[in-house]
Amino acid sequence: MNRYLFSSESVTEGHPDKICDIISDSILDAIIARDRNARVACEVMVKNRHVIISGEISSSYIPNIKDITRNVIRDIGYNDKSSVFSSENADIRIYVSNQSPDIALGVDLSYESKNGSEKEIGAGDQGMVFGYACSDTPELMPLPIQLSHEICRRLSYARKRGEIPYLKPDGKSQVTVEYENDLPSRVAAVVVSAQHEETIELERLRKDIKDKIIMRSSLRDLVDAETKYFINPTGRFVVGGPQSDTGLSGRKIIVDTYGGAARHGGGSFSGKDPTKVDRSASYMARYVAKNVVASGVAKKCEVQISYAIGVANPISVYVKTDRTSQEDSLIVECINEVFDLRPEAILNCLNLRRPIYKQLASYGHIGRTDIDLSWEKTDRAEKIKTLFESKQ
Numbered sequence: 001m002n003r004y005l006f007s008s009e010s011v012t013e014g015h016p017d018k019i020c021d022i023i024s025d026s027i028l029d030a031i032i033a034r035d036r037n038a039r040v041a042c043e044v045m046v047k048n049r050h051v052i053i054s055g056e057i058s059s060s061y062i063p064n065i066k067d068i069t070r071n072v073i074r075d076i077g078y079n080d081k082s083s084v085f086s087s088e089n090a091d092i093r094i095y096v097s098n099q100s101p102d103i104a105l106g107v108d109l110s111y112e113s114k115n116g117s118e119k120e121i122g123a124g125d126q127g128m129v130f131g132y133a134c135s136d137t138p139e140l141m142p143l144p145i146q147l148s149h150e151i152c153r154r155l156s157y158a159r160k161r162g163e164i165p166y167l168k169p170d171g172k173s174q175v176t177v178e179y180e181n182d183l184p185s186r187v188a189a190v191v192v193s194a195q196h197e198e199t200i201e202l203e204r205l206r207k208d209i210k211d212k213i214i215m216r217s218s219l220r221d222l223v224d225a226e227t228k229y230f231i232n233p234t235g236r237f238v239v240g241g242p243q244s245d246t247g248l249s250g251r252k253i254i255v256d257t258y259g260g261a262a263r264h265g266g267g268s269f270s271g272k273d274p275t276k277v278d279r280s281a282s283y284m285a286r287y288v289a290k291n292v293v294a295s296g297v298a299k300k301c302e303v304q305i306s307y308a309i310g311v312a313n314p315i316s317v318y319v320k321t322d323r324t325s326q327e328d329s330l331i332v333e334c335i336n337e338v339f340d341l342r343p344e345a346i347l348n349c350l351n352l353r354r355p356i357y358k359q360l361a362s363y364g365h366i367g368r369t370d371i372d373l374s375w376e377k378t379d380r381a382e383k384i385k386t387l388f389e390s391k392q
Helices: 016-032 065-076 101-108 143-160 202-216 277-295 328-338 343-350 381-391
Strands: 003-011 039-047 050-058 091-097 127-134 167-180 183-196 228-231 300-307 316-320
Touching (some): 143 183, 277 381
Parallel strands (some): 183 228
Antiparallel strands (some): 003 167, 300 316
């Protein structure tokens, strides 16, 4: 029997890096709601009371970025004026310029358009993206990352609803799943670190998190007598958020995707408008991989798509199924026939020119069941199955 352990982590919306992702995507949403063709690349850093917002924005509409930032910080839960970091005392600095005209040359009109093809945009940068799906869960996602996200969502829910009123916004989780013959069998270990008020006794916190978070989640059906629990293993987590760690947007790209079960491309997601293939093509690659697995032609599917800046058509499409299909090359042929992977086609297919991004900035861009996402549909699975069978 092939047996192994695999772990994935997630973080709450109050984690310093996630604060930055939410701010950057909130700015993007505010802009794209008024100017669907805006070009946005917004980066954020937080430390102590300082918030630095930088990047390139070319748009007919520029919102009040400081107000958006304060509202995000307030909504997350950093509202104590006496704290080092709060919505009231945040020192917000903005360093934003227009998108480079050299980049715009290739995005506004693709290489193909300049050489006689129909008018369309080109890829916003060179690079490769990955998408992945597997049969671990009904969402066709790796189980460890789904469980880790659920723990962090429940931490936030319990804090905001007063079920565990002494929790503070910062927190992390990590779940280790034991696999037997490539199928998840049990949860081997759970790690939770939750920021808390100074007066709370450690034993109460550990009991509350186990009883009210872990055992009310999907983990309860997968733990057993041998499962190990590490709840605030240092014994104290009072100082958190930007006071304890510097936050940067785009740093939690494995949390945003597949928890390390699959590879990730060269760029992150948050703060980027959908002409950036780092973001849009990653969503498309997930859509492709999920439909491949849903079709039944493979139990696992990792898709890589590569692009050149200013060029619409992909440079390459690659599929890896970890031997769950014997004919990966046929799957590539099916993908190229079923899906249009040019940037303009992706924007239209997934309806990406709309303000949907803030809700993705925490708890994963992939595999969500709480949001109706176009790239999570399996509406092309039957077509893939029929085409694949006709090629065999």
